[in-house]
Amino acid sequence: MKDAFYKFLNNSISRHFLTPRYLILFVSNQCWMKCGHCWFSEEWKKDNLKDDSLSFDELERLSDSVNKLLFLSITGGEAFGRDDIPEVVNLFTRDGKTQRYQIPTSGYLTSKIISNTEKILSQNPGIPFRVDVSLDGNMEIHDKIRNLKGCFSNALETIKELNKIKKKIPYFDVGVITTISNQNQEIVEEISDIVNSVHPDGEWMVNLVRGNTRDPESGKVKLENYNKAQDIINKRIKDGTFKGHSGHLSAKWLTAKNSVRRKVINDIVLDKKEGGACSAGSIAGVIYADGSVYPCEMLDISFGNLRDFDFNLSELWNTREAVELRNRIQDTRCICTQECFLSTSLLIQPQLWPQLIYERLRH
Numbered sequence: 345m346k347d348a349f350y351k352f353l354n355n356s357i358s359r360h361f362l363t364p365r366y367l368i369l370f371v372s373n374q375c376w377m378k379c380g381h382c383w384f385s386e387e388w389k390k391d392n393l394k395d396d397s398l399s400f401d402e403l404e405r406l407s408d409s410v411n412k413l414l415f416l417s418i419t420g421g422e423a424f425g426r427d428d429i430p431e432v433v434n435l436f437t438r439d440g441k442t443q444r445y446q447i448p449t450s451g452y453l454t455s456k457i458i459s460n461t462e463k464i465l466s467q468n469p470g471i472p473f474r475v476d477v478s479l480d481g482n483m484e485i486h487d488k489i490r491n492l493k494g495c496f497s498n499a500l501e502t503i504k505e506l507n508k509i510k511k512k513i514p515y516f517d518v519g520v521i522t523t524i525s526n527q528n529q530e531i532v533e534e535i536s537d538i539v540n541s542v543h544p545d546g547e548w549m550v551n552l553v554r555g556n557t558r559d560p561e562s563g564k565v566k567l568e569n570y571n572k573a574q575d576i577i578n579k580r581i582k583d584g585t586f587k588g589h590s591g592h593l594s595a596k597w598l599t600a601k602n603s604v605r606r607k608v609i610n611d612i613v614l615d616k617k618e619g620g621a622c623s624a625g626s627i628a629g630v631i632y633a634d635g636s637v638y639p640c641e642m643l644d645i646s647f648g649n650l651r652d653f654d655f656n657l658s659e660l661w662n663t664r665e666a667v668e669l670r671n672r673i674q675d676t677r678c679i680c681t682q683e684c685f686l687s688t689s690l691l692i693q694p695q696l697w698p699q700l701i702y703e704r705l706r707h
């Protein structure tokens with residue numbers, strides 16, 4: 345009964361909106377790092393990305409076919425690695441197409457990230473934009489996880505510089521993301537102190553390592569260590585010192601949603617949450633740099649490639665195969681801890697809304 349409801353709901357959403365409302369768009373396969381906790385490895389790319397990356401002109405055709413987006417994550421690899429990243433952003437923000445967008449980064453090339461952020465903001469006045477920088481440890485552990493010396497210092501510098509921009513531009517926000525893996529799980533308090541000192545006025549997002557990671561040991565995380573971050577954030581919320589998201593009217597709801605999401609992840613790991621009710625492939629979707637379209641980043645089953653659909657995303661998004669894949673996600677009661685998709689799935693799980701309202705009232 346529940347599965348039938350979610351099949352009906354997700355297919356109705358897809359038919360109604362025609363294309364995803366929450367899109368993760370990979371614009372680069374290249375990255376400056378080789379993080380142990382990363383699933384976007386050379387092996388994964390070799391097995392899954394079959395074609396050349398989309399050209400700028402093809403990205404423009406894609407942007408023409410995307411209906412209005414509530415949220416766009418422009419990612420990679422390293423999206424800031426592209427010299428034309430401001431122009432790529434403009435393709436998706438023109439004509440009010442995108443309500444809010446974000447670029448995650450390792451924060452490695454500070455000056456390139458800062459100059460492009462300033463350019464993007466000046467070309468897109470008033471549209472909420474967030475840059476999220478990864479910070480996974482103290483200097484020794486962060487550089488070790490990322491297999492690149494000096495990247496900790498650079499990430500700190502990038503966060504400081506981005507926060508200077510945030511002070512001047514009300515529609516800009518900065519986040520710090522920590523991925524808890526086997527390599528940093530013992531120093532969660534220390535990471536929290538570092539984040540607090542460099543980023544006292546914003547959101548600290550704590551993710552749980554996922555997928556087939558470059559370092560197969562990465563995923564061996566004790567739940568109690570992941571939950572230490574939850575406890576620290578809860579204490580700061582109680583003290584009134586956790587500032588959370590900013591830059592737009594729904595920012596406080598995002599901070600509340602992240603609190604609920606951490607609790608849901610806890611329940612999933614403890615096997616206390618039923619699967620299914622995922623909105624991947626209906627509200628949310630992923631497009632890789634080669635034009636292949638997926639319901640999420642965790643399933644290696646594609647809806648197809650944009651090049652085979654003359655860049656008509658709505659046609660690709662609503663084929664019979666896409667409907668079957670959406671149905672399969674419910675039939676198998678698919679479940680995972682991927683944070684982005686847990687966020688959009690919250691929207692279709694009314695049983696979590698009271699918690700969401702409670703968390704919103706706490707902030």
Ligand code: SF4
Pocket residue numbers: 375376377378379381382383384420421422449450
């Ligand atoms: S986690 Fe991000 S920064 Fe690290 S290797 Fe993967 S894509 Fe690059």
Ligand code: SF4
Pocket residue numbers: 622623624639640641642643673678679680681682685
């Ligand atoms: S539960 Fe996870 S793996 Fe399954 S469809 Fe949703 S996001 Fe993808």
